[in-house]
Amino acid sequence: MRWRILATAALLAAVTATGLGAPTANAAAPAALVPAADRDVQFTVDGTTAYGTLHVPAHRAGHHLAAALLLPGSGPTDRDGNEPPALTPGTLALVADTLGADGVMTLRFDKYFTGRTGAGAYQGDPGRLDLAAFTRQAAAAYTALRDQPEADPHALLVVGHSEGGLQALLLARTVRPAPAGLALLAPQDERLLDLLAAQLDGQLDEAVAAGQLTEPAARANRVGVATAIADFRAGRPTDTSALLPPLASLLNALFGPNNARFVRSDDAVYPPDAARAIRPGTRVTVTCGTADANVPCATTAPLLAALARTHATGPGLRTLDGLDHFLHPAGTPVNDRMLAPAAVAALHEFARPWKSAE
Known part of the structure; x- marks a missing residue:
């Protein structure tokens, strides 16, 4: 009967080695919680290094997160949505905070002639810049976000404010994998x-x-x-x-x-035409504020019709009563760092399919 003893010993050794004999409680123990953190990100395109901030919400180790690229409005608007010193509403920084509360990681960056990025290769000749150069820069940022270890490549999103909404449409038809969702916040919806x-x-x-x-x-x-x-x-x-x-x-x-x-x-692009290339099934939110003098709600219909023809999914249009272009209640000083509750709710609704349980 000695062979049975040896076989039993071998079996016990094998079970121990594979962990099958570990207590059930240990097997079910949750992964460690990784605290929320910001870290610097940089990427290079067309001879210029751009700098940005990656916000990674608290999450369980090894868990992959939905990841959103945030795109700013027109002019020298930096990673936070500011044109310092005169215009500092912090729009994109606040969007990052809002999405972070849903467990969505975000990347926002200083585009050409803003923040740490500066003029780069265009220092001596800013007149060489065109819309396509900014789209290439945004595409490089999208790739940098996709390649972050925490990012879920099947849950990549783009959120654009104002001109950034147009850039989101242009980006969505060129990058791979295509974004799973687009949030167009007070987007440019007509020729410039x-x-x-x-x-x-x-x-x-x-x-x-x-x-x-x-x-x-x-x-x-x-x-x-x-x-x-x-x-x-x-x-x-x-x-x-x-x-x-x-x-x-x-x-x-x-x-x-x-x-x-x-x-x-920029003026050569009609945003509804750009929208027609969106992949069917893309989750899209479009916001318009009834007090927005820059992009009034009355101009959104052609863009919405173009998105409908692509078979994009909802939430669709969210009309924000009494909100201005910076997602403030009308009359709010432009440099107050806040998003109105209705704008926050629209962002949470957009992010709902990707909301982290952690």
């Missing part, structure tokens, strides 16, 4: 110069209502702005000499050598 003309018309109307300008003067400036835009689009010289000085200064800067290439390339 059409949107600009509407904004300037609104400001002229406000000046008339306040008694600061006569209606004939406002009308002449509306016509002058429209003529300057038409001439720029046609490649003709623009004449802004008859416009109010603030309008002339703005258009001269946009149409000047440092910005003309970018403006022309």
Whole structure:
């Protein structure tokens, strides 16, 4: 019977080695909790290193998280959604905090001519920058996010504010894997110069209502702005000499050598056309604030129709009553660092399928 004793000993050794004999309580013990943390991320594209902040929420070790790339609005807007020192609402930093509460990790970065990234390879010639350069930079950021060890490559998201909403649409049709979800927060939904003309018309109307300008003067400036835009689009010289000085200064800067290439390339894109390339089944949220003078709710219909034709899934449009372009309640000082509860709720709703249980 000795062979049975030897066999039993061998069996016990094998069981111990494979862990089958470990107590049930140890096998079910949860993985260690990794605390929330921010860490610096950098990536290089077109000869320029860009710098950003990765926010990783608290999670169990080894657990992969949904991961969202955050894209800023127009102009020199940095990783936090600020244009310091004058404009510091912290929009993207607040979005990162909100998504982090749902267990979604985020990457936000300083685009060209902002923050630590600065001008990079464009230092001596900013006029070389066009919309495609910013899209390539965003695509490199998406890849950097995808490659983070905590990121779930099947749950990559893009959240864009204002012009960043247009960039999200452009990015979604080029990167791989395609994003599982897009949150377009007060997105640019018209051609750039059409949107600009509407904004300037609104400001002229406000000046008339306040008694600061006569209606004939406002009308002449509306016509002058429209003529300057038409001439720029046609490649003709623009004449802004008859416009109010603030309008002339703005258009001269946009149409000047440092910005003309970018403006022309952005204005060539009709956002609903970009939306038609979105992958079917993509979860999409679009927000519009009823007090948003930059991107009014009245302009969203063509974009929403284009998204519907792609068979994108909901939540779809979320109208934010009384909110401005920075997702504040109307009348809130622009530099107050806050997101209105309705905007927070829209973000939580968007992130619901990827909400971490930890």
